Amino acid sequence: MPFKKPHHTSDKNCITKDGDKFVILPRGLNIVWGNDSRYWKIPEQGPAELTQVSWLEVSGVVPITKAATYSVSFEVNVKEDGFGWKGTDVLVMAKIGKTGKYRFKVNNLSPGQNIVIPSEQLEIPVVGPSDLHFGLYEVWSGKWKGGLEIIKAVVQPLP
Structure with a gap:
């Protein structure tokens, strides 16, 4: 039996570009432990659902061609039976290039919440x-958490 990688790797077909705006559906993201059904459910369509993890890492990469300031956001839902979120900081982070310096915004999530995070705009200046x-x-917390749905990520230039 061939070894199955434990992590979900981005499917570039799930990333759409409209002008300079990118919409990344869950299958277009890299999800740590995403190929293990004990931790995640990632259907062909619809949100990716976190069953349980102690290490939440959902990431992506998009090619920027136009110099501008971009915003990065995630649309998420914490189901009513979501757990492990109280008092736990969740970070939305972004950087330019592999060796760039991260900028980030800290967020708190609560069950029954369908929101776009970060609540304050995360701005990333791109010069080329x-x-x-x-x-x-x-x-960082080591707490087990679950019940999070990742609906999409959006990267777009600011007006």
């Missing part, structure tokens, strides 16, 4: 063609 790396992270 480059890859913009971004993600949603909670890897």
Whole structure:
């Protein structure tokens, strides 16, 4: 039996571009432990659902060609039976290139919440063609958490 990689790798067909705006559906993201059904459910269509993890890492990369300031956001839903979110900071982070310095915004999530995070805009200045790396992270608390749905991520230039 061949070894199955434990992590879900981005399917570039699930990333759409409209002008300079990118919409990344769940299958277009890299999801740590995403290929293990004990931790995630990632259907062909619809949101990716976190069953349980202690290490939340959902990331992506988009190629930026136009110099501008971009915003990065995730649309998420915490189901009513979601757990492990109280008092847990979740970070939306982004950087230019693999070696760039991260900018981030801290968020708190609560069950029964369908929101766009970060609540304050995360702005990333881009001066020329480059890859913009971004993600949603909670890897510090060690707490088990579940019931999070990732609906989409959006990277777009600010007006």
